[in-house]
Amino acid sequence: MLSGLRRCLSASTSRRALWSLKSLGTPPFVSAPRFGHQTLATAPLPAVGGGGTSLAVRRARALAHERLLQVEWEDGSSSLYPFTWLRDNCQCPLCTLQSARARSLLLSDLDVHTGVDHVQLTENNKVSITWPDQHSSEYEPDWLKRRCFSPEARRARQEELFLNERTFWDSGLRIPTASFEEVLHDDKAALAWLQALRRVGIVYLKGAPVEQGQVAKLSKRIGYLRLTFYGHTWQVQDKPMANNVAYTSGKLSLHTDYPALHHPPGVQFLHCLQQACEGGESEVVDGFHMAEQLRREDPEAFSILSSLRVDFTDTGADYCDFCVQSKNRIIDVDSEGKVVRINYNNATRDSVLDLPVHKVQPFYTSLKSFVELMNRPENVVTYRMEPGDLVTFDNWRLLHGRRSYVSHPDYLRHLEGAYLDWDEVMSRLRILRKAVHGDAP
């Protein structure tokens, strides 16, 4: 027992390739991403913060025939705004409930073919429009600028809202790392954590107290955690009559959590309370990077995995009894073909397979191709959690696994986990960004 304990303690001093979030300017890479995606260091992050970037309006005029307002900015550029959109988004107290920042104008009261009576610039450089019914609206230059309809402006605004540019990585990743306590108490540290969680997909927090309740505490830093059938938080331990393969000492192959739900949890927290003496190392791969690699190397497999919906199932009892079924694409793409989510857990992939019989073999061949790709040593990052370590990662993007471990009755490996959703995490990120950098309207 003592010798086992000593081995555990010495293991805890082993150094991993972690990258401190504080070492600003250091990209979290050893090797460069290969497929044209940007690293944190080179990504053209949209300007945040209202100060210094505002532009005055030089001229505003109605293009009556096109039913567009043309705004000329002092730098010579110009923007176009449809009359209907302007009327719909009148910011006056009759049309907007100021306390909720929500539209109170009803669509039934909106003339979607409205003209304008006249347009003028006010003394303080606002654009003022009088509508045919003599209702009048005023628009701040900054407010208009941020809602410009040009493709570039829309792209920049969407990126600022959703941070969808990702930094791809492989086994050379040095996992971004921050202090648990700092993230809890310092807005700048919390913002850096969530931005790296979004861009890189995984952030390691060090120094959490070695007692249960820390994942719940961390989720309160964001908002609230995501309740599932496994409870508000869950204990990953070797359990008799396990209701999940995670609750054994066996190897867990690379997977995302909970594809048996149609809306799987977006973010996962895992806090190490006790590590196994032997084995139990964690493995992660960048699923979005792997999907892009598959698209390039085996387009047929990519096409099959991103189009066929596969059945997943999860049955048992925990928080309460459950009988969950879903149909998910293993590689989920949006309407433009961009990979937005990986849904794959071999343990809960159902034996019910709702495919025409001739598509079954191609499906297996494709899945095998994807799994072999993600298991290549150059793609897998391995790390070993020690008590007090808390890993946070994107469960829509990363696949994670665990090496088998030796289960010792006096020294039980124990992780506590919790889920959150991306909507709540991104909400906190935007609020922190505003608190740290200020923000335009």
Ligand SMILES: [Zn+2]
């Ligand atoms: Zn109004």
